[in-house]
Amino acid sequence: MIARVIAGERDLFGILVTRYGTLAQRTAVLCGAASDADDVVQEAFVSAYQALPRFNVREAFRPWLLRIVVNQTHNTTRARNRARKLADRVASWHHDVVADEPVATALSLERRDELLRALGELRESDREILAFRYLLDLSEAETSIALKLPKGTVKSRTARALRRLRDILAVQRIEVGVGDD
Amino acid sequence: MTDVRDELRELGRGIAVKARDDLADVVLARIRTAPRRTHKWRRWLAALGALLAAVGVSAAVSAPVRATIAQVFRFGGTEVHSGVGPTPVASPSLPGASRTDLAAAGRDVGFVVRTPVALGPPESVTVVGHRVVELRFSRPSGPVQLDEFVSDSDIMFDKYTMSGLAQRVDLNGGDAFWFELPTTLVYVLPGGVAAPESARLTNGTLLWMVDGVTYRLDGVRPLAAALAVASSMQ
Numbered sequence: 001m002i003a004r005v006i007a008g009e010r011d012l013f014g015i016l017v018t019r020y021g022t023l024a025q026r027t028a029v030l031c032g033a034a035s036d037a038d039d040v041v042q043e044a045f046v047s048a049y050q051a052l053p054r055f056n057v058r059e060a061f062r063p064w065l066l067r068i069v070v071n072q073t074h075n076t077t078r079a080r081n082r083a084r085k086l087a088d089r090v091a092s093w094h095h096d097v098v099a100d101e102p103v104a105t106a107l108s109l110e111r112r113d114e115l116l117r118a119l120g121e122l123r124e125s126d127r128e129i130l131a132f133r134y135l136l137d138l139s140e141a142e143t144s145i146a147l148k149l150p151k152g153t154v155k156s157r158t159a160r161a162l163r164r165l166r167d168i169l170a171v172q173r174i175e176v177g178v179g180d181d
Numbered sequence: 182m183t184d185v186r187d188e189l190r191e192l193g194r195g196i197a198v199k200a201r202d203d204l205a206d207v208v209l210a211r212i213r214t215a216p217r218r219t220h221k222w223r224r225w226l227a228a229l230g231a232l233l234a235a236v237g238v239s240a241a242v243s244a245p246v247r248a249t250i251a252q253v254f255r256f257g258g259t260e261v262h263s264g265v266g267p268t269p270v271a272s273p274s275l276p277g278a279s280r281t282d283l284a285a286a287g288r289d290v291g292f293v294v295r296t297p298v299a300l301g302p303p304e305s306v307t308v309v310g311h312r313v314v315e316l317r318f319s320r321p322s323g324p325v326q327l328d329e330f331v332s333d334s335d336i337m338f339d340k341y342t343m344s345g346l347a348q349r350v351d352l353n354g355g356d357a358f359w360f361e362l363p364t365t366l367v368y369v370l371p372g373g374v375a376a377p378e379s380a381r382l383t384n385g386t387l388l389w390m391v392d393g394v395t396y397r398l399d400g401v402r403p404l405a406a407a408l409a410v411a412s413s414m415q
Contacts, residue, residue: 010212014205021200029198038201045208107191115185115192134186135193166185 002061006052017045020062023136024069027146030131031073032124044072063138063145070146118168126161133158213372256358257332257395259340259388266341266365266380273381275368277310286314292394294329299413303327310371313337325400326383332395339375340386341365350387350404352411357389359404366399387411 005013024044028037048068055064107115119127132143133154140158144151201207255261287294289308296303296316303316318325330337341364348359364386368379385402388395389411396414401407 011209013212014209017205017208021204022198025200026193026196026198029196037198041200041204042207042211045204046211049208049212107188107195111188112192112195115188130189131193134189135196137190137193162185169185 027069028073033073036076040072044069063142066146129157130161257390258337260336261340267377269380269382275309275379295414297410297413299410328397339367352389360386
């Protein structure tokens with residue numbers, strides 16, 4: 001299919017856009033694209049199309065595409081983020097992930113907020129790796145390609161990020177407990 | 182207690198973010214209108230695209246060498262149809278065509294314009310829409326035209342063969358296509374819309390690609406003479 005797109009069947013690329021559009025959009029949002037997510041995703045697909053000839057058809061397309069989305073997000077947001085406080089960034093991340101409409105989920109709203117708050121307190125790289133491994137549910141191999149990190153690094157960073165997240169959640173529990181007394 | 186990893190996955194499944202419904206349309210529209218770049222990698226892209234297109238064509242036009250074209254095949258920015266196509270016009274004109282000279286033409290289209298020694302210097306040089314160079318020659322047997330353009334994924338010409346026949350031939354170790362019988366050639370504008378006012382009848386066409394540039398020689402027959410002209414490109 002990808003070979004056919006490269007060979008000139010340009011409209012077939014539309015199928016790939018439809019198939020991976022939502023995943024790309026979520027990735028952009030989780031990487032902090034916020035209100036730029038629409039633009040970032042469009043830009044990423046156009047870049048992906050232009051870069052297709054460099055894509056090795058024997059490799060997986062999904063993580064390759066996501067790496068382009070990540071790069072595009074970072075390029076777009078770098079200038080903007082420099083001028084913004086970390087707190088604002090986290091706030092916007094919360095808002096985008098939670099969204100306004102209620103979504104069917106097994107998590108209680110309370111627990112969801114706890115998790116989001118804890119994720120928000122993590123450093124950027126920890127949050128990103130957890131977003132890829134669990135929120136987007138990508139494998140270690142896919143995450144390694146998408147974030148351009150060695151597999152071993154993905155493994156160790158994921159473990160470290162999880163540890164930090166658990167610590168933050170534990171502290172939150174204590175604080176909530178104290179408040180209830 | 183539930184593992185936090187499962188909770189994160191659950192959180193991920195609850196993300197309400199979706200791509201906009203018309204994303205594919207928007208992206209395709211942007212790809213179609215993306216300006217041509219003549220960076221090195223772009224040339225490389227064109228060459229690879231050409232290679233893959235040629236492989237596709239080999240499969241589409243199977244042995245024996247002379248085969249009936251089933252439906253449509255693409256080769257070097259040209260889409261070949263089996264059918265009558267638009268009616269050729271008496272004096273075909275291509276939108277955005279302007280007269281120039283060889284050196285200026287190369288600067289305009291972004292690749293080196295090559296000429297066949299066998300035909301001598303061209304009588305006229307025309308550039309169409311910054312992407313096609315047309316060289317015209319006057320020969321005792323009639324007018325000859327050589328078109329050159331970057332053969333990337335954009336279709337620049339529709340070609341209709343009424344006989345439904347094309348012959349795959351070898352040109353210096355590469356694939357070329359020979360259309361012995363008259364065909365109708367239509368210029369395709371950027372954006373993919375054919376320009377009916379450009380429809381012209383060609384008699385004896387050799388189509389080939391070198392280094393990501395497509396060459397189309399119209400009006401030299403028979404095949405051996407066309408191959409000799411193509412081999413004299415400099």
